Amino acid sequence: MLSLRCAARLRPSTATAAARFYASASSPHTLLFIEHRGGAIESGSLSALTAASQLGGSVTGIVVGAPDEVEPIVESAKKLKGLSTVLHASSPLYKASLPEAVTPLLKQILESSSYTHVAAAHTTSAKSILPRVAALLDVPAVSDITSVEHDASSGATIFTRPIYAGNAIATVRAPESIPLKFFTVRTTAFDAAAAEGGSAEAKAVDAVEVPDIPTEHIKTTIAKSDRPELGVASRVVSGGRALKDADTFKKTLEPLADVLGAAIGASRAAVDAGYADNSLQVGQTGKVVAPELYMALGISGAIQHLAGMKDSKLIVAVNKDPDAPIFQVADVGLVADLFEVVPELVEKLKK
Numbered sequence: 001m002l003s004l005r006c007a008a009r010l011r012p013s014t015a016t017a018a019a020r021f022y023a024s025a026s027s028p029h030t031l032l033f034i035e036h037r038g039g040a041i042e043s044g045s046l047s048a049l050t051a052a053s054q055l056g057g058s059v060t061g062i063v064v065g066a067p068d069e070v071e072p073i074v075e076s077a078k079k080l081k082g083l084s085t086v087l088h089a090s091s092p093l094y095k096a097s098l099p100e101a102v103t104p105l106l107k108q109i110l111e112s113s114s115y116t117h118v119a120a121a122h123t124t125s126a127k128s129i130l131p132r133v134a135a136l137l138d139v140p141a142v143s144d145i146t147s148v149e150h151d152a153s154s155g156a157t158i159f160t161r162p163i164y165a166g167n168a169i170a171t172v173r174a175p176e177s178i179p180l181k182f183f184t185v186r187t188t189a190f191d192a193a194a195a196e197g198g199s200a201e202a203k204a205v206d207a208v209e210v211p212d213i214p215t216e217h218i219k220t221t222i223a224k225s226d227r228p229e230l231g232v233a234s235r236v237v238s239g240g241r242a243l244k245d246a247d248t249f250k251k252t253l254e255p256l257a258d259v260l261g262a263a264i265g266a267s268r269a270a271v272d273a274g275y276a277d278n279s280l281q282v283g284q285t286g287k288v289v290a291p292e293l294y295m296a297l298g299i300s301g302a303i304q305h306l307a308g309m310k311d312s313k314l315i316v317a318v319n320k321d322p323d324a325p326i327f328q329v330a331d332v333g334l335v336a337d338l339f340e341v342v343p344e345l346v347e348k349l350k351k
Contacts, residue, residue, distance in 0.1 A: 028057035028150050028157075031110070032083070033120035033130070035097075036065065036073045043232045044121030046080070046192035048185040052119040053082040053193065055150045055157070060085040061200070062109065064102055066095035074202050081194040084201070091207035096217035099128040104208040106133045115180060117157065122184040134182040141182035142172050146189040157181050165284050166307035187231070188290035188311060230280060233263035235293045238282055238309070241269040242298025242319070242338065249275040253297065256342055259349045265289065265309075267299045283308035297338045301326030318342070 030052040035042040052059045061083050063073050070090040077086045087109065093101045110118065110133070118133070120126035122144045134141040146169070147160040155176025163170045174181045230236065237257045243249040249270065257264050266276035268283050282289055284307040294312035299305060301317070301324055309315070310329045317330035318338045327333040334341060 027152075028055040028116045029114060030055055030057065030059045030117040030119055031106075031113075031115045032059055032061045033106070033118070033126055034061045034063050034073070034077055034086075035121065035123060035125060036063065036069070039069070039072055041073060041076055041080075041195075042121065042123070043192055043229075044123055044185075044187040046195070047187035047190040048119050048121040049080060049082050049193040050190040051145070051148050051183075051185045052117070054148055055117060056152075057116070057150075058084040060087060060115070062086075062106070062205075063088040064094040064097065064105065065090060066092055069095070076195070078200045078202055079196050079198050080200065081197040083198050086200045086202045087205050088202060089205045089207045091209075093207060093210065093213075096220070097125055097129075098213065098215055098217060099125075099132055100213045100215055101210050102129050103132045103136070104210055105205075107136050108208055109205060110137060110180065118180065118182045120184050121187050126184050130182050130184060137180060139178060139180045139182065140174065141184075142174070143184045144186045145183050146186050148183065148185075159183060162186075162307070165303045166310065167303070186288060188288055227257060228261070228263045230263040230265055230282070231287050231289060233289070234291050235260050235262035235295075236265050236282070236289055236291045236309075236312075237262045237295045237297065238265035238267065238299060239270055239275065239297050240267040240299035241273060241275075243270060243275055245273075246275045252339065252342055255346045256295070256349075259346055260293070260295075262293070262295075263291075267302070267305050269300075269302075296326050296330070297342065299326055300324045301329065 032049055032052050034045045059082055061077050063070055063077055067090040070088050074086055074088045089105055120130055131141050142159050145159045145161045149158045157174045159172045160169050237253050239249050239253050243252055253264050264280055265282040266280045268281055270276050271278050271281045284304040286308055288308045290311040292313045294309050294315045296317045306329055315330045316332045317326040318334045318336060318341050320337055322335045
């Protein structure tokens with residue numbers, strides 16, 4: 001993998017430099033946006049906490065949600081190792097975490113505090129919220145980072161992030177003259193922070209009412225499964241276009257996933273063809289995974305798919321085409337008919 005240093009470094013805009021309302025800090029003070037669902041903190045936020053902790057200094061978490069959601073999340077967040085404080089704001093307005101509702105709250109908190117960084121997992125929600133806040137405050141945002149470091153001698157923050165579908169790594173330097181740096185974290189690049197061992201202080205902050213929000217949350221549909229969640233599973237079995245149709249996709253992959261205790265994934269081609277739900281898509285425009293075992297069945301290995309799984313510890317590929325690009329990244333490759341290989345593999349694993 002090629003490593004690149006960006007020629008253009010991040011610089012504060014004229015407006016930001018002229019109207020700097022953030023206090024200068026000798027050490028980082030990071031605000032971490034903590035996401036939650038179903039009464040539990042999202043695993044991605046734990047990885048983002050690990051990244052924020054690597055900056056040094058202190059890390060403050062912020063939890064927002066409906067009144068009946070926030071209290072149990074705050075109690076869990078107080079125990080997270082690495083958090084010094086947990087801010088929380090509750091309002092029916094925050095039930096769906098609409099970007100238009102949450103953005104004014106974060107803007108108000110940041111304008112009245114001395115934070116140097118704002119962090120979150122690289123999730124759909126955070127990708128909608130953090131850039132909005134950064135734009136309103138006229139500061140830059142760096143997305144999908146895989147490493148972060150604070151240079152104590154210069155006060156700069158140095159990030160790395162994949163570009164060109166993961167074929168190159170950009171090094172981005174944000175100097176101390178940028179008073180506030182926003183970044184989202186590729187969760188597969190950082191271990192989850194410990195859920196126990198912390199003793200953070202909880203502080204309530206007032207909700208910011210937003211009249212006439214232009215969007216409305218209609219409903220949230222969650223695909224329920226007894227299998228591990230794709231984004232954090234230690235084993236993943238993925239299928240591609242070669243699986244013919246949705247019924248074949250299900251009948252072929254599910255027995256193998258069950259015997260391995262694995263999550264099921266799919267290539268973009270399989271999702272576009274209707275074989276699998278888009279929540280199962282692995283790739284640059286889907287989920288980025290890095291399990292202990294990744295099995296690619298009938299997947300050719302298009303560059304956008306490789307960007308989402310090539311950091312897996314062990315990649316096993318089965319494809320009839322000996323020239324399929326997937327074999328270039330596979331640790332174990334088998335040129336064979338997957339409809340013969342998979343049933344035989346399932347039987348052997350059952351023994």
